[in-house]
Amino acid sequence: MLPNDTRRPNKKQPRACPPRKHCVSAPAPIHNDPITLETSRDAAVAQVRALCPHLADDDTDVSPIRGGQVSARDYLLAIDPVQYSRSRNHLDGAVTRLSPFIRHGVLSLADVRDEALSTVPAIKHAEKFVQQLAWRDYWQRHYARLGERIWEDIEPYKTGFEASDYAANFPTDIARAETGVAAIDHFLRQLIETGWLHNHARLYVAGYVCHWRKVAWQEGARFFLKHLLDGDPASNNLSWQWCASTFSHKPYFFNLENLQSFCGPDVDTNYKNNKALAGSYEDLHARLFPNLPPQERQERKPSTKRHKRAHH
Amino acid sequence: MAIVWVHIDALDSDHPVMRRGDRAVFVWDAEDMERRGWSLKRCLFVHECVAEMGVEVIAGRTEEVLGGLGEPIVAAETPDPALKAIIKALDIETVPGKPFTALPPGTDMGRFFRYWNQAKRSAMTHSFNQ
Numbered sequence: 001m002l003p004n005d006t007r008r009p010n011k012k013q014p015r016a017c018p019p020r021k022h023c024v025s026a027p028a029p030i031h032n033d034p035i036t037l038e039t040s041r042d043a044a045v046a047q048v049r050a051l052c053p054h055l056a057d058d059d060t061d062v063s064p065i066r067g068g069q070v071s072a073r074d075y076l077l078a079i080d081p082v083q084y085s086r087s088r089n090h091l092d093g094a095v096t097r098l099s100p101f102i103r104h105g106v107l108s109l110a111d112v113r114d115e116a117l118s119t120v121p122a123i124k125h126a127e128k129f130v131q132q133l134a135w136r137d138y139w140q141r142h143y144a145r146l147g148e149r150i151w152e153d154i155e156p157y158k159t160g161f162e163a164s165d166y167a168a169n170f171p172t173d174i175a176r177a178e179t180g181v182a183a184i185d186h187f188l189r190q191l192i193e194t195g196w197l198h199n200h201a202r203l204y205v206a207g208y209v210c211h212w213r214k215v216a217w218q219e220g221a222r223f224f225l226k227h228l229l230d231g232d233p234a235s236n237n238l239s240w241q242w243c244a245s246t247f248s249h250k251p252y253f254f255n256l257e258n259l260q261s262f263c264g265p266d267v268d269t270n271y272k273n274n275k276a277l278a279g280s281y282e283d284l285h286a287r288l289f290p291n292l293p294p295q296e297r298q299e300r301k302p303s304t305k306r307h308k309r310a311h312h
Numbered sequence: 313m314a315i316v317w318v319h320i321d322a323l324d325s326d327h328p329v330m331r332r333g334d335r336a337v338f339v340w341d342a343e344d345m346e347r348r349g350w351s352l353k354r355c356l357f358v359h360e361c362v363a364e365m366g367v368e369v370i371a372g373r374t375e376e377v378l379g380g381l382g383e384p385i386v387a388a389e390t391p392d393p394a395l396k397a398i399i400k401a402l403d404i405e406t407v408p409g410k411p412f413t414a415l416p417p418g419t420d421m422g423r424f425f426r427y428w429n430q431a432k433r434s435a436m437t438h439s440f441n442q
């Protein structure tokens with residue numbers, strides 16, 4: 001379920017977490033003289049450190065994705081809308097990785113759409129891709145309306161738990177990619193080290209954080225915004241709310257079988273290293289949401305079912 | 313001509329707002345980046361985008377720096393509430409980006425697919441033909 005313009009966010013929700021306002025460190029020195037930005041990577045990293053005293057000493061990861069229009073063009077010229085519509089839900093599918101550039105307006109959605117339309121034999125072949133671009137436009141329009149209320153639960157959880165049942169701190173083991181669930185740790189490491197994750201991996205992490213670990217979606221959303229180069233409160237928070245069920249009619253969860261069907265060989269999806277994720281949908285539903293009535297038996301093709309739900 | 317405030321939602325030399333001024337300024341606002349909780353790699357990505365644009369860069373609190381420029385300012389339209397607050401406080405004129413869709417007024421935004429039904433026609437049309 002997606003938000004309805006006429007509905008008000010649930011005012012009683014205890015946890016509205018805009019980026020923290022009152023914990024800024026000593027102000028950076030204000031130089032009103034123009035500064036010259038370094039262009040080599042090493043010098044740029046040193047300059048960013050000097051300009052941003054808030055960065056922790058152990059925050060050292062630098063993404064392989066470089067900012068700027070030159071880099072953006074490389075990704076733009078590689079898009080393949082036909083392959084995209086066939087494979088986009090697979091972690092090794094033909095997704096574009098354009099999101100950091102789109103997020104910061106280096107490329108507009110119109111630029112990307114125009115390029116996609118010019119590469120296909122017939123316009124209909126680009127429809128799935130353009131529809132995904134439209135998700136961003138859709139979330140941005142909601143953000144313009146919601147403003148900081150994007151940090152509030154839009155609706156109550158539909159998990160059988162109250163908002164106050166969810167932890168208000170982000171667990172250290174998740175922040176360090178040391179949960180002991182191999183596939184989740186793989187995605188967390190990728191997020192921390194590169195600043196980008198495939199949409200399906202984002203869904204898996206969000207489902208795990210909210211439902212396996214019972215952590216408030218706001219905490220997970222904040223962690224993503226710290227690391228994702230494309231992190232933006234519109235797409236991010238509303239997707240987290242969709243997984244949590246505060247912006248959808250049911251919580252998003254998955255099982256190991258589903259994970260195995262979408263991951264490539266580089267992700268460890270062995271049962272013995274991912275036991276927490278294993279089980280049928282009915283079993284997991286009973287385990288994760290014990291206060292809800294049992295889930296009806298689903299047809300034996302969970303990957304297709306969840307795959308459909310994972311579309312957005 | 314006005315000064316263009318280049319902000320984090322529009323790091324594009326080709327944005328229509330860039331044609332509205334003869335001087336473009338990006339404010340490196342470390343406090344704002346801290347408030348947003350950005351890691352090194354995020355700050356670096358923005359640094360690289362801005363460096364390539366070749367615009368003037370001033371470090372400091374955005375509102376103070378822009379307020380001290382003493383000229384009319386224009387900026388790209390944005391849904392970001394913190395940027396919108398500065399736009400409002402300093403009475404900055406905003407310029408929309410290249411349109412992706414033309415939505416009829418009153419479009420039902422309650423569900424993505426209701427929005428998409430209205431948006432699809434123009435979203436699937438190349439900018440040249442819009």
Ligand SMILES: Cc1cc2nc3c(=O)[nH]c(=O)nc-3n(C[C@H](O)[C@H](O)[C@H](O)COP(=O)(O)OP(=O)(O)OC[C@H]3O[C@@H](n4cnc5c(N)ncnc54)[C@H](O)[C@@H]3O)c2cc1C
Nearest residue numbers: 095096097098099133135136199202231232235236239312
């Ligand atoms: C929990 C969670 C958090 C997310 N946080 C963000 C975020 O902070 N910023 C962000 O841009 N996206 C976010 N997304 C949406 C989506 O995962 C990314 O946009 C996409 O994975 C980026 O990779 P890509 O550029 O290869 O996308 P592609 O699949 O190649 O799509 C092309 C472009 O379309 C847009 N797009 C595609 N899918 C979506 C979607 N579902 N929602 C919104 N836009 C979409 C993006 O701008 C993307 O770059 C999130 C999704 C989830 C489930």
